[in-house]
Amino acid sequence: xxxxxxxxxxxxxxxxxxxxxxxxxxxxxxxxxxxxxxxxxxxxxxxxxxxxxxxxxxxxxxxxxxxxxxxxxxxxxxxxxxxxxxxxxxxxxxxxxxxxxxxxxxxxxxxxxxxxxxxxxxxxxxxxxxxxxxxxxxxxxxxxxxxxxxxxxxxxxxxxxxxxxxxxxxxxxxxxxxxxxxxxxxxxxxxxxxxxxxxxxxxxxxxxxxxxxxxxxxxxxxxxxxxxxxxxxxxxxxxxxxxxxxxxxxxxxxxxxxxxxxxxxxxxxxxxxxxxxxxxxxxxxxxxxxxxxxxxxxxxxxxxxxxxxxxxxxxxxxxxxxxxxxxxxxxxxxxxxxxxxxxxxxxxxxxxxxxxxxxxxxxxxxxxxxxxxxxxxxxxxxxxxxxxxxxxxxxxxxxxxxxxxxxxxxxxxxxxxxxxxxxxxxxxxxxxxxxxxxxxxxxxxxxxxxxxxxxxxxxxxxx
RNA sequence: CGCCAGAUGGCAGAGUGACGAUGCGACGGUCUGCAAAACCGUUCAACGCCGGUUUGACUCCGGCUCUGGCGUCCA
Numbered sequence: 024x025x026x027x028x029x030x031x032x033x034x035x036x037x038x039x040x041x042x043x044x045x046x047x048x049x050x051x052x053x054x055x056x057x058x059x060x061x062x063x064x065x066x067x068x069x070x071x072x073x074x075x076x077x078x079x080x081x082x083x084x085x086x087x088x089x090x091x092x093x094x095x096x097x098x099x100x101x102x103x104x105x106x107x108x109x110x111x112x113x114x115x116x117x118x119x120x121x122x123x124x125x126x127x128x129x130x131x132x133x134x135x136x137x138x139x140x141x142x143x144x145x146x147x148x149x150x151x152x153x154x155x156x157x158x159x160x161x162x163x164x165x166x167x168x169x170x171x172x173x174x175x176x177x178x179x180x181x182x183x184x185x186x187x188x189x190x191x192x193x194x195x196x197x198x199x200x201x202x203x204x205x206x207x208x209x210x211x212x213x214x215x216x217x218x219x220x221x222x223x224x225x226x227x228x229x230x231x232x233x234x235x236x237x238x239x240x241x242x243x244x245x246x247x248x249x250x251x252x253x254x255x256x257x258x259x260x261x262x263x264x265x266x267x268x269x270x271x272x273x274x275x276x277x278x279x280x281x282x283x284x285x286x287x288x289x290x291x292x293x294x295x296x297x298x299x300x301x302x303x304x305x306x307x308x309x310x311x312x313x314x315x316x317x318x319x320x321x322x323x324x325x326x327x328x329x330x331x332x333x334x335x336x337x338x339x340x341x342x343x344x345x346x347x348x349x350x351x352x353x354x355x356x357x358x359x360x361x362x363x364x365x366x367x368x369x370x371x372x373x374x375x376x377x378x379x380x381x382x383x384x385x386x387x388x389x390x391x392x393x394x395x396x397x398x399x400x401x402x403x404x405x406x407x408x409x410x411x412x413x414x415x416x417x418x419x420x421x422x423x424x425x426x427x428x429x430x431x432x433x434x435x436x437x438x439x440x441x442x443x444x445x446x447x448x449x450x451x452x453x454x455x456x457x458x459x460x461x462x463x464x465x466x467x468x469x470x471x472x473x474x475x476x477x478x479x480x481x482x483x484x485x486x
Numbered sequence: 487c488g489c490c491a492g493a494u495g496g497c498a499g500a501g502u503g504a505c506g507a508u509g510c511g512a513c514g515g516u517c518u519g520c521a522a523a524a525c526c527g528u529u530c531a532a533c534g535c536c537g538g539u540u541u542g543a544c545u546c547c548g549g550c551u552c553u554g555g556c557g558u559c560c561a
Contacts, residue, residue, distance in 0.1 A: 184488090282555070319500090330510095381507090476521075476522080
């Protein structure tokens with residue numbers, strides 16, 4: 024049975040959907056003012072694995088991942104670039120979809136945009152105001168009154184006193200309490216705005232997720248996820264909004280993934296130490312990146328360096344080598360149930376244990392070794408299990424000829440040239456002219472191409 | 487200052503109250519014309535520090551040190 028770590032209880036607990044076999048999950052997605060970086064990729068891949076694993080476990084999953092397409096940073100960026108907001112967000116959304124497709128991240132069931140749900144947000148704010156949980160300040164902004172919501176702080180494990188003690192809370196003369204947060208921002212000249220009972224303006228950041236999750240998943244659903252930095256204040260505020268408005272539980276399981284780090288610092292746009300996915304994809308195959316991310320547990324910090332990506336690439340190549348070398352064995356043997364074999368059970372146990380992907384990956388290596396030692400079904404099981412993680416779905420021969428996980432420059436006709444050299448070398452070998460044969464091997468090796476002689480033929484791959 | 491998380495072998499990274507995950511790298515062997523891949527073996531291997539509980543602790547408890555995150559936009 025699946026067990027998940029719940030931020031709300033700080034424990035790993037059995038996962039029990041509210042309405043099995045349905046599972047409803049919501050994940051906070053991207054704010055689209057820039058390209059996705061590797062940290063975003065980690066979050067998106069982690070929840071993609073959860074999505075896949077829930078489905079593989081027999082659940083019918085409704086997965087909602089929102090897009091924030093209106094906020095300060097978007098407005099600033101658009102202004103800075105002299106670009107209309109919708110053009111900027113449209114561009115970034117298209118880019119994100121490309122990046123995610125490359126990473127083999129499945130599209131969610133719904134991918135709502137904040138700007139399409141302003142009506143729902145206004146309805147929610149009205150409810151909060153009617154319940155005296157929201158008030159309008161003299162500046163026209165509508166605030167959430169934190170002190171009037173009893174459970175405030177339960178997700179982040181903080182009390183209002185703890186929070187007030189922090190000196191980093193900005194003073195705002197229009198708030199009743201420094202911790203109150205904005206639900207509706209009154210319109211400023213030149214900014215996008217929508218009409219509302221409180222005057223024209225635009226939504227605060229947190230309200231969109233309360234409105235959109237309710238729209239697609241209802242007032243009470245199973246799983247809500249996001250990056251660890253969203254735990255406070257974003258998710259805490261979502262709870263305040265949704266539970267405040269509806270008077271009952273909002274989300275059963277809260278999940279937060281750990282950060283990707285660079286030089287032991289969080290990778291973030293603010294720190295400017297980020298690598299965009301597309302930058303990395305210039306050098307490494309996206310599957311290497313996915314594999315790298317899955318080798319660590321989603322809640323642990325993961326440190327990025329080029330060297331670690333290279334390690335991951337070598338490991339992935341070990342798996343692809345098993346697929347390539349044992350290609351013919353694949354079609355042999357009848358159908359059987361992967362989940363009943365030892366590897367399948369171990370794999371399932373690993374993912375059921377709070378998505379222990381490193382352990383699951385270890386099972387994959389075990390299968391690769393078994394396959395090499397002659398276990399007939401091992402290769403098929405390897406492919407089947409890896410698919411659950413979104414791995415090993417490329418043709419192994421193409422994988423190795425394309426670059427074996429690296430992005431390499433290839434000239435047109437490269438392949439023909441290589442094949443021709445291999446033929447030449449073979450001719451030399453036939454006359455036992457090993458000096459010439461080795462010379463050709465060395466020449467190809469110098470450009471990163473490794474020749475492997477086996478069973479009377481020679482195959483090649485990129486190193 | 488408050489709250490939270492973490493400290494594992496050359497590197498990455500799981501896990502467990504007693505039995506040496508896994509990967510990468512390195513070394514030796516088998517195989518090969520030579521290689522590569524694979525297989526076999528080695529790396530005499532590690533659990534931040536100090537106490538405690540226990541027959542037994544890397545694992546549980548307490549303290550300490552250090553690191554990171556959150557408390558402000560952030561996946």
